[in-house]
Structures are given as structure tokens and as C-alpha cells.
Amino acid sequence: MASQRRKRGENLIIRYLILGAWALFCLMPVLWFLSIGLRPRVEIITPQPIYWPTFSLDAWHMIWEDWPMAKYLRNSILAIFGSVLIDLVLGIPAAYSLARYQYRGRDDIAFYILSTRMMAPAIVAIPIFFLFRNAGLLDTIWALMLIYAAINLSFVTWIIRSYMLDIPKELEDAARTDGASDLRILWEIIIPAILPGIITASVIAMIFAINEFLFTLLIASTPNAYTMSVALANFTGGSDGVIYNAIALVAFLAFVPVFLVVVAIQKHLSRGLTMGAVKGG
């Protein structure tokens, strides 16, 4: 008995060691980024190996004082949250319709919606540029909001739909005989029941939006609409050369909120991802 118990304990320790090593391996680039971001610029570009790194907040001061980083951050947050909001407002009713109503061409429509994810974004870059120029929305966060929303809408709809398909039909029938209208059923029964799916879809949409670069660069031409991801590119050119420690720090700052959100909801997230993957049809 005793030896068996010890063996089990050893197994557990080995398991933790392996998982710990794997986590460290995955996080290495992030830690490395942080370490670069918190050191003086000269130390980063020196060819000599450094055994005792110097701690410095140079980059930290620089990004806030010499650059309108607060503005970029604000633009990112507004554009991203705005786009997710648009996605939910449009995607939830669309998903409900695709999941529950019978009409001709329903499955085709569902597939068309998904198929918008299948083309390379660059194909539509030029039409989109002219579209927004004619609408007078170039260099605004409104344009970014709309573009992020458009990019993410298809899979937000798709994920939410697959969650809705999982809800027993009886639940809606019960609500209907209890006297609820379709909108009431959606609001009071369906949405609470698929909250994990909505959260999952929102977070994935957020991550896509944070990392979006191509269209942001196309739309934004001044700090008026620059976001964190485009701001990163600003540190690579110009008369000062490539400012590695600032890049690293900004990248880290962009990473942290996403990381925290994902950790907080990871239980829902893993379920949502596999569900979306397995079901779909």
C-alpha cells in the first residue's frame, strides 16, 4: 500500500515537471520580450554576451512620453470592443435564425457566411480602401471597428450557432407554451444558456482584432486611428532606427490583457473551441 502511494506521488511530480517545462518553453519568447523591454537600448544591440543585465525603464518612459501610446491603446480598445459588440448584435440573431427557423436556402446561407473566411484578406484590400474613402471614414476608428467586425462576424455567427443547436428544442417549446415571444425566448432562454459560447466567440474575435495589421495599416494614416499593432511598426523605421526595447515592451503590453482574459475564461474557451470544431455542420 505505502509503496504504491509513493509511486503515485512520484508520478504526479514527474507529470508536473514535464508540464512545467513545456509551459516554460511556450512562455520563453514572452519572458525574453519582457527582459528586452526592461533593459537599456545599448545593451540589447551589443554583440558581446551579457551575464548581468541592467534594469532600465528607458523604453517604458519613451513609449508613453515620446509617443502617443495612450492614444494608440485607446484606439485599440475602442475599435476592438466596438467590433465585438457589432458582431454580437448581428451574429446572435443571425445564428438563431440559422439554428432554428426553417426556410429555403438556409444551409446555403450558413455556408456563404462561413465562406467569407476562406479568401485571403488582401484580395479585398483595395475595394475596401475605396469604399471607406468614399464614405469619408479613412483614418477613423469607426472604419477599424467595421472592418474588424466584418472579419470576425462569420465565425462569431458560426460558433454561436453551434451552441444554439445544442440547446434542447423542448426548452424553447416550453417557453413558447408559457407565452413567450420569439425575442423573449432568445433573450431570456437562449442567450443565458449559451453564455459560454458567446464569451468564447467574443474572446476569439478580440484576439483576431488585436492582431489585425493589414487593414489597420490601410485605413490608419495618422495617430488618429493607429492601434497597438500598427504602433509596433512605427518603432522599426524612422531616423532612430529599430527601437527593439520599445517594440518588445509594446508587444508585451498588447499581450498581457489577452493573456489574462484567456486564463480567466479558459474553461469555457476550450469547450467552445472543440465544439465549434466538431459540430459546425
Place this chain on the structure above:
Amino acid sequence: MARIELNGIQKRWGEVWGVRDVNIDIADEEFLVLLGPSGCGKTTTMRMIAGLEEPTEGDIVMDGETMNDIDPRDRDVAMVFQGYALYPNMTIYENIRFPLRMRGVPRAEHDAHVRRAAGLVEMADYLDRKPSALSGGQRQRAALARAIVRQPQVFLMDEPLSNLDAKLRQAMRVQIKHIQRELKITTVYVTHDQIEAMTLADRIVIMQSGLIQQIGTPDEIYNDPANTFVANFIGSPPMNLIEGEVSGGVFTAPGVKVPGMPAHVSGKVTLGVRPEDCHVTEGDIDLTGEVYGVEPTGDVTYLTLQAGEKLFEIKADRTYRAPLGATENVRFDAERIFLFDGETGERLRRE
């Protein structure tokens, strides 16, 4: 206060039949039970009354008004679903209150209604729980409370007890009947359990393959079955159905010889006799067979006899015992013998 007429109801999905031809006239305050094997169209019939399905043919009339195009929420019915269908994100209190909110009952009255309904099904202590924190029996009662919280015109219950264990089922059965009598609300109740049907119903509708086989009170269904399907479906153990031949007023089958058949009956006939109408005897003999099994249950002993290929069930005295293989003679109650057409299974009545 509702009378429901189902006139020539059919329901079809493409080539699939749910209900083929249903005509029922349900009286006000009646407790009507739809009984039949799985897949016979019970749920479909009930969903059409609720308005969740539209009949392909026929009319549903409530109190003289045709309801075919009326939305479920504009019909004054409450339904208990087979899977309970409690709203998972709401507490039991909110679940029971939901119909009141949806039907625009004044807010001030909600609490009293919810507590009264919960009290009727003895769920008052669980109002704060979520459905996931309740046992099957408690969920069932919560679903019942949600149906009775407002006084609808019609109750619809779809196998509400099917997921409960035997003891709880019996207790709930009595409770449901009591509540229905108290509230005096027209009720349609679906089950595949004949005991439930017999104990609850004012009238039973027996269905098979989307067709009604017989409508009648439990007594009528039991004592006057319309065909072999009904005869076999009702009763436990079921009626003995013996396929044989009538000629010269005598019914014969392997091991069976019953005289005194009506003059107009001849040819292939199925004779039916219930286990409790068979008596082990030394005198006049209708059936001779070998003892195949003896099952004492305490208040009655079930005897199974084999004659030819066929097994016969007999309800014997509780003290009855016999060794396997012994030969026994059995007499049938002459007035309790049913005759059915050997081809169609339809009842052949004495003139």
C-alpha cells in the same frame, strides 16, 4: 373550462406519418389519457393541441373556435414536457414564475401564485435552487408546478412520470390526479404505461401507428376490448390470445377445446381470456397443459402452462404450488371469453 375537438387530424412530414387519422372529442374537465407504444403518435397529437405542430389535415377546435392557425402563446394551454424542460439558468422560483411574467399577470400577484403552486407539489423548500441541483423527481414536480401556476384552460402532460422510479411514480400519480380534480382543468395525459392510464384516466385513447384503436373508460377498455391489440396492451400479465379454429360451436387449438361458441362464428378465430379468468380445476376442462413455471408473489401466484408451442398465463390462488412438468387442467370463465377475427384481430361480438 375547455372542450377540445380533434376532427380528422393527420400529421405527415414528407413520407413519414406521425398521426394518420385522429378524432377525439374531449369533454370539459375530463382527464383523457393517450396510451400506446413508443412512436404511435402520442407526442405528435399533444404537440398539435399545444400549437407546436400544425396538423397536415383536420381541425383542432377549442370551445367552438378553430385553433389551427393560433400561436401556442395565444392558446391557453400549459404543458409538462417529457424531459421537464426547466430553464437551466433560472432558479425554481423563476422557472415557476416565468409563465406569469409572459402572460402579463400583475407583478404583485406573482409571489402568492408561485408559492401556492410550489406548495401543491411539495416543492416550497427548493425554490432557491437551480434545476441542476435537483433530483429527477424534484425536477418533475417543479415542471408540474410551472404548468399549474396559472390556471390554464388545458393541461398537457407528456409522459411526465417516465423518468421516475416505481415508488415515486405511484406517489406522483396520485398527486397529479388529485390536483387535476381540485383545479377542474381539462387534461390530456400521454403515457405508454397501462397502469398509469388505467389509474388516472376518465377515458383512455389507445393508439397504434398513428391510428386510434379504441376510446373508452378504463372499465370499457379492460372488459370490452375492440381488438387483439387493445386486449394485449391492457392488463398485466396480458390477456392470453389463442389462435385456433371454430367449427360446430367448438373452439379448438393445441391443448385447448372450448365448447359453446356462438352459432354465427366459424373458421379462424383468436380466443382471448385474461389470466384471472382462468381457474385450475378438476371438473370441466377448457385447457390442458404442462406446468412451465410457478411464480408466487405473496398475494397471488402466477402459473405458466405450456400447451403445444404456446405459453398460457394463469393467475392462481396465492397458496397454489405445483412441480414443473405436472399436467394441469384449466377452466375459463365462459362469460369472460373474448373472440377476435383470426385475420383482422377485430372483436367478434356475441349477437
